[in-house]
Amino acid sequence: MPDHEDIETRIRDTYDSLSPGARRAADHLLRHPDDAAVYSATEIAAASGVSKATVSRLFRTLGYVDAQEVREHARALRSTGVPVSVGPTADLAAHLRAEHAALDRMVDGLADGRLDRAAELLASAREVVVVGFRNSYPVALHLRQQLTQARGGVRIAPAPGQSVGEELGGLGAEDAVVLVGFRRRPRGFGSVLAALTRRGVPIVVVADPEFGSSGTVTLVAPVTSLSAFDSYAAAMSLANLLAAAVLARDLRGGRARVEGITALYGELGELE
Template structure:
């Protein structure tokens, strides 16, 4: 991606005339929600003319204000937290609900039942299940581990705080399954990690959004969860729904032993008085 508007402002900042610098300062101070303002809003809030706002955007490489809005949408689609419209209204809540529904539906429409069955079979019979995730993917990975632990043992989450991965991956065998959760704005080493996992004897499931195109070639299975949102932040409703579906499918692969394990867990919870 070319430089975003904040980076362009920083590159030109020292050479900006004072009035344009005033607009630039406002954009930098409101970078997460600048896209909700019109050119007239920017002029009014910074006390300059609309022509000054136009000159600034042209200096930054934008032909017109609509191109600035398109630039903001592009950043949002790449996962940059930007507010592109006002929220906190009944209409916004309704549109949020519709967007969440659409994300879950898109994930389910693309999830082949036979593929889910093969994944569930592999996870249920694996000697070890390793769940991996970085940044925003880590909470989804943690939740998946927690749900799978209700059904079976030997489910591990990586990376552990302060630890590297090599020691953990070196012992993986052909009866192990690695689940990699990799949503956008991934760490720079992500594709290298996926390529390395592909060389190991374990099976690999990738749970990601649609931008993980290069990583998908290194996975045995991949499930795409849309993250689209009307807010500044990505939505993980589809990902959490998939965790529920996958854990349930694993349980039904070995329903009797799964129920026995859940009963044992309930006994330990009671003995330790850990849950209210």
Template sequence: MSAAAAPMRLDERIARHRAELSPQERRAADTLLENLDDLATYRAAELADLAGVSKATMSRLFRSLGFAGFDEVRDHLRTLRSSGLPQRVEGTPDMEALAASEAAHVAAAISQPGIADAVEWIAAADQVLILGWRGSYSVALNLRHQLMQARGHVTVGPVPGQAVGEDISSLGPGSVLVVYGFRRRPRLFGSLLAAAAATGAKVVLIADPTAITHVAHVSLWLECQVETTLAFDSYAAAATLTSVIADGVLSRLGSAAHDRVSRIASAYEEIGEVE
């Protein structure tokens, strides 16, 4: 059975087959688990040395777990990384190359022509709802913070203890929903977008390429790459795109937005909230 045919993670395979392994293979399996975060950066011979077993034992372990060899294990780990699982698969990252890659991702994100539509819709909306989950939530919260400087009636969710349906039910033809949908999205994601679109609201999806299956339900898709050579996804492009959208809304609303900025600054001073 190949790794491609079995989506079960490596650690799950080890747990399932552990009772069938020889003592030497169990020692080798324990070494794989101890080094799981950067396993793909090793060679098979290095892992055998770490475990204190022969290369033949390590090869038998791979076959027992359903892999043809360590190259297939690496492919399996890359597949998991592409789904958003945090782990390093390319060795120690080259920081100069990483910076160049991030810059390219940012440039691609902020050069999309659809940004103008997003800005126009958000500036003119009766209300703006912003949704994000897990890592996406921090970016959603940042957009809410920035838009609130320029206009009112901006909310973010999901709020703890509140169902998302409560937010969606308030949407209508004059509303805009901005959804951050980076990989490892909640299972309700597709049905949520469909329900939001049915309200007549404009739906803006900001997401990485894995969200392409959901594009049919949205008014606009703004793509942001999050994958890097690091173990965790990067939201640098998404954060920059967020600032570009908020800046556009501030500019679009003109004097009304700048008056609001002044009132907020005065409120900060009056209550001593900000240094």
């Protein structure tokens, strides 16, 4: 079976062919999918009311050698961003430590001056386009909102209902693109990066540590968390740092822009 399929998908694909006992174990795993990433075959058998041998046969039917391979597969999927829990997540202190560690790694990665290089590209560009797909779009949208306070000519792409080509057509060496792409990137992400590179458009990539590129300024934010889902706390913090660094390139002009926007908020009655 394909390695990218999680145990729930494998169960649903083979459910009709399972024995009654195996179905009881499968039903338990469908109700408690996190158990596959944490517990042994003996523990799963006890929880589902079947024998350990039944659980072992179920795992073999699903394409695994044993429960250890099930756990390893679940953890491997989690490392690519698949939302599979690998243990209890109620320990808030542990969650906080993990978030702090992610922020520390992000800051350490900026120590070589790449944040300044990225800010210079964005501050000097004629137009800045912030591009984000799927789970990266909220980070891109937040970064665009921050950057537009610091300078004019900033837009988000793709806009709803628009294709990528028409959003990026006409960009050149005088412009800049921030390409936000965290793991589980869509298939066309690399094509967008390559097309922009061929056209000589300066690119700042904001991504997770697993991403690798050349010819771009790459800013890395870890997203792995203790829970079943990736955390974008470091990514949002990175958006803050990047926008602030752009603002610092023209502090007087940026302040004037912020004051003008704030005055317009009041004139339009948009904020409380």
